[in-house]
Amino acid sequence: MSELSTITRHALTVLAGQLAVMAFGVTDTIVAGRYAQEALAALSIGSAVFVSVYVALMGMLQALMPVWAEQRGAKAPAAMGASVRQSLYLWAVASVLGMALLLSPEPILRWTEVPPELRGEVRAYLAILAFGLPPALLFRIYSTLNQALGHPQLVTWLQVGSLALKLPLSIWFTFGGAGLPPQGVAGCAWATLVVNYVLLLxxxxxxxxxxxxxxLQLWRALERPDGAQIARFLRLGLPAGLSILVEVTSFTLMALFIARQGALASAAHQIAANLAAVLYMVPLSLAIATSARVSYWRGAGDEHRAGATALKGFWLAALMGFSLAAIIFIARRPMASLYSTHDEVLALAASLLAWVAAYHVADALQTLCIFVLRSYRITLAPLLVYGVLLWGVGLYGGYRLAYQGWAGWGPLHSPAPFWAASAAALALTALLFTALLLGVLRLHGRDKRV
Structure with a gap:
């Protein structure tokens, strides 16, 4: 089987599972939107906080995939199993930290000036999800292990199957019935909690x-913490997790800053953000599949095949990025209508989806690049680029345009400036990451020939 076929098959399998997980968010967005506009606004804010915490911690664990894929390429299964056991120490610390943040969100809500009338629902939503975080992170280790082994289909089956449980639970808990009173947006959180524990079991x-x-001999007794190995994990996982934190918060903090514009703006932004997140699953799946193969060949000592695999993944991500962006731009009004029946929400959401299309092209390219760069242990430079561009140009630039004005433009008091500035920031990020990746591939190819 060709390398491109292997990447495509792996990516499609991962994509099916990722879309099932994203369908959790789509389900909650639709259910909350049908329940009440205020519930959709609270979901937008609460999910922004949760995703910021969860994805950063998940990213630290996901970044261990190159380590395990290289061990697979080097044919060292016992070492791989021992490494997985050591990752449980990272999981325990991440779970405690994440729960503490989710149970105490008030400083974030005050800093971003979330309207007081929405804070109660947001706090209740996050308190429930705090207890669903440990199983979600532990299942992420299981998922990462399967991706490193080149067998993501087992995880995909579980994720797709769990959607059949999530959908009815979200509807039932939110709207009530069979003796259960309506829970509102908190019902979506209860459904997620149940599903997370079922997946873990x-x-x-x-x-x-x-x-x-x-x-892998996974069920050996848990060894004492190996300081040297955990330090290697942190050198790779900590910058990667922080990079994802910057990337995700540059995206999710938009929801919190937009919240001060009112329920209409928050609801429209939630629709745009949800579709952008669904689109992101395509390059994310390609990036996971490509980086797994690159790390496998590096572990096997074949730098030439590793570099060729990276380039194939890059061009495939570019093709899919442009194709999906065109679809979302052309069909933006019908897509928005899937989420809401309110004319004002539909009109604003459709206008935001034009920016989402531009955002996605850049997002596809930079996602592929940063995952492959981790296979070459390049993590600090991407973190610095993210901090300057995604926070500095994207988030701060959008804030200035929306609320203060910048270079004669604004203040515009709309979600659109946030999306426009973020798309521009991601475009610059994609250019820099592409140049960095090509340089790394040339360097490793030359070293191998020497």
């Missing part, structure tokens, strides 16, 4: 029973 059962994991 099934994943645990698979690890215990599936023969694929036997060579």
């Amino acid at each position: 099934v994943g645990w059962k698979m690890l215990r029973s599936h023969p694929m994991y036997a060579p």
Whole structure:
């Protein structure tokens, strides 16, 4: 099987699972939107805070995939199993930290000036999700392990199957019925909590029973923390997690800053943000598949095939990025109508989706690049680029345009400036990351020939 076919098959499998997980958010957005405009606004704010915390911690664990993929390429399954056990120490610390942040969101809500009338629902939503965070992070380790092994289909089946549980639970808990009073937006959080624990239990059962994991010897007694190995994890995972934190917060903090514009702006932004997040699953899946193969070939000592695989993944991500952007631009009004029946929300959301199309092209390219750069242990430079461009140009630039004005433009008091500035920032990021990746590939190719 060709390398491109291997990447495509792996990516499509990951994509199916990622879309199932994203369907959780789509389901909640539609359910909350049908329940009440205020519930949709509270969901927009609450999900922005949760995603910021969860994805940053998840990114630290996801960044361990190159380590395990290289060990697979080097044919060292026992070392891979020991490494997985050591990652449990990172999981424990990440869970405690994440729960503490989700249970105490008031400083964030005050800093971003979230309207007081929405804060109660947001706090209740986050308090429930705090107890769903540990199983979600532990399942992420299971998912990352499967991706490194080149068998993501087991995770995909679980994620797709869990959607059949999430959808009815969200509807039931939110609207009530069968003796249960309506929970509003908190119902979406309760449904997610239940699903997270079900996924964890099934994943645990698979690890215990599936023969694929036997060579890893995962069920040996947990060793004491290995300071040297955990330090290696942190050198890779901490900058990667911080990079994802910057990337995600540059996206999610928009929701919190836009919240002061009122429920209409928050609802329209939630629709645009949800579709952008769904689109992101395509380059994310390609990036995961490509980086897994690049790391595998690096572990096997074949730098030439690693570089060729990286380039194939890049061009595939570019093709898909432009194609999906064209679709979202052309069909922006019908897509917005899936989420809401309010004319004002539809009109504003449709206008934002034009910016989402531009945003996605740049997002596709930079996502592929940063994942492959992690396979070459390049993590600090992307973090610095993210901090300057995504926070400085994207988030701050959007804030200035929306509320203070900048270079004769604004203040515009609309979600559109945030999307425009973020799209521009991502475009610059994609250019820099592409140049960096090409330089790294040339360097490693030359070193191998020497």
